[in-house]
Amino acid sequence: MLRPFALRPALLRRLRGAPPEAETKILKHVPLLARLGEPGIRKALTGRYERHLSGSLGDVGSGFPTLDFLSSIGSFMDGHTYIAPYVALHGYFGREGRKACRLRREVLPGNHEDLRVGVFVDGMEAVNGVATTYRNVQVLAEREHAGVLKVVRCGGAPALDGELSLRAVTTLPVPLYDGLTLGVPSLLDVIEHVTSEDYDVLHVATPGPLGLAALVTGLVLGIPVVGAYHTEFGAYAGRLSGDAFVAEIVEVAVREFYERCSVVAVPSQATALALRNRGYRIGSFEVLKNGVDAELFDPGKRDQGLHDALGGGRKLLLYAGRVSKEKGLGRLASGYLDLLRRRDGDDVRLVIVGDGPYRGELEAMLGDCATFTGFLKGEELASTFASCDVFVFPSTTDTLGRAVAEAQASGLPAVVCGTGGPRECIQPGVSGFVVASGDEEEFFSRIEGLLDDGALRGRMGRAAREFAGGLSWEAVIDEILSLHSRLAGVGSDLPASV
Template sequence: MKIAIFTDTFAPDVNGVAKTLKRFTDFLSDKGLEYKVFAPKSASQSMYSSDIYRFKSLPLFLYPECRFAFPNMLHVREELIQFKPDIIHVATPFNVGLCGLHYAKKLNIPLVGSYHTDFDKYLEYYDLQFLTKVLWRYMRWFHRPMRKIYVPSVDTMENLKKHGFMNLDIWARGIDCSTFHPNFDREAMRRKYGIKEKHVLLYVGRIAPEKDVMLLPEIHNSLPERVREDVHWLVVGDGPNQEELRKKSPEKMTFTGFLSGQVLAHVYAASDLFVFPSPTETFGNVVLEAIASGTPAIVANAGGVRTIVKHQRTGMLCEEKDIEGFAKAITELLLDRKKRREMGLNGREYALTQTWDSIFEALLKGYEEAIDEKQLAVLA
């Protein structure tokens, strides 16, 4: 099987889509399967390599982690004719995705896609709600030719069904439990960031409006005084709200900037609770990373995170934007070490079942079914 992937974001970009696709291509390499990725150029990279064909690009307005690329259509056509893919997978609905859509139709190549981001929810945070109807019309048109549309959670699937999408299938996300695990030196992390308080609360993710990060200082201020005095926050990541959050943050909130790999895994494992108020996640990779590290997650009861967090088992679900609800859940778990430990063990146990290999094998099986549809159509 030869696979062509069209995406508007790819490694070394730092977001869930790019990380998932990079892990998938690593899996394909290990399996000896041929692939070619068509993606925007990153500043530190050449235009293309043997497996990755890069385009010049600019950051996308609403979502700088994705880029507005300028594909050379003739070159793409030549690459595809030479490569002869059995299937095209379009991962994003922007310029590169449109390029993949065009040539799948033009060259009669089986087409599948994946839906990663609820952009309609993002519009609310940027006062662009008037574009919602136009956005959904475009998204329906864009995805209509696809034999399968892979979504990361049941919640996302149900939402898309309401908007008239068909041929939906689940493509879940996995976790590398050898990287994210509980067995780190908690005191070493505390010394690194100068934390003297009893408890560490952690946020990891883009510091942006759609993540509701500005709720964090309000949640802190709503904690009972005896709990508040014992709490230190770690905020991992960067984004457009960073300076505003710094200005409103409590004294005991440390901003680490972007972290990855073992350093990030150490921070997860050394924290007492993971607090994630974002209501816009189609899955929530950082939530799975947290519970794999044995750290219970307190999250908004919205979007794909509900696939990961089982209320009162691996964490707590709070109504979105419910500051008092988040503060109450934090207080309850910080004051009950036994319950926190049980949730941490439950989360780790669940994460161990979410292996990337099994998830990618299922995706390849889905590809085979999509390719077979073409063969059956020819025979008919």
């Protein structure tokens, strides 16, 4: 069942010593199982499976002890042999059911309302762009397309309207992200949920434990899977760990995941190009851009009192997002301190909105030269955006940069790097500037130009607001439904790969 996920030979060598073959494990329990009825057999096998699952992941820490982590993966995969008979049965009947479904659609053509999509999101409770995206999708889908999209998560807080929370067998700390844990579901629970809901398409938000279970379920049942690529996990792992081998392991695992999806949804053309250039063998990409709430993020929410409180009357540079090394904040801090020295430090202030593991080090680097607000949301966040003057985004690893779109909607000109998706969130030269990655001198030259030219700031700010008007969440939902309809055979054939 999991054989398609075989790792590269260099990594397989590190998985030696994994438990015995599946046949040996199952045969060992045959004498006991023979004495039980069907419910007893199922209870015994699933109980053993879940204990094995918990045990295999129990010693994984939030750091990245590479060899221990690889061994845990081997044991984790091996534990699924206990439920292999049930997976095989679901696979057979699921594929037969799909054939019947296709026949029904040919005889009785349907429409969007016939579509059923399961959207599987790891870490839905987290504070990050991916979680925010799917919370917005969930709210709008429930309001405009009730019954078509269902958001599925694992563990955590009680489920809200329009979503379902599956039971977590255990939890897994996310390597290199202290404090962030993901629920690990039973593969059998995921398969049975998908079977009972009769989904036409599975949409997987991230390659986490729930996402992996959903992908395997799609492969077993013959249901098309859309894999959404939101994060450059390999690049993040390398920058956070400083270990090229760690980055390679993560990159291999992520590539194995997405190459098995029917379609890979990316937030920008730049992301699709980057994956192709790195050798990802993906048949079809679909660009699904993020949306922005232009009612929440509005230049009209500018508050002069808040502006003065944040910077003492100075012009305000704003960064908003996760405060972590991979976001390029070390380079931003160094360049900003140089900027202050050139300008005698009396007319500009950097505002950092957000939180993360790099905050303490960044505060020590910047001292009293910057304002740290911590995590903000809702109206408080929107007012802060609108009350600043220029948005700066130094990250070269973001696939989109949702905060850039929020800044544009708030009427802020933006200066971003030319690598990754953020450059597609502005109109270069019209609503902001795109600077070649690594050209720190040009990056801060563009910032100074905006600080010194109020007319340019105003012109670009108005253009930014107009540009953001085309990034509505309603348009995002329509694109998602169009893609899923084509995959399910409700609409026309899939478009050519981008």
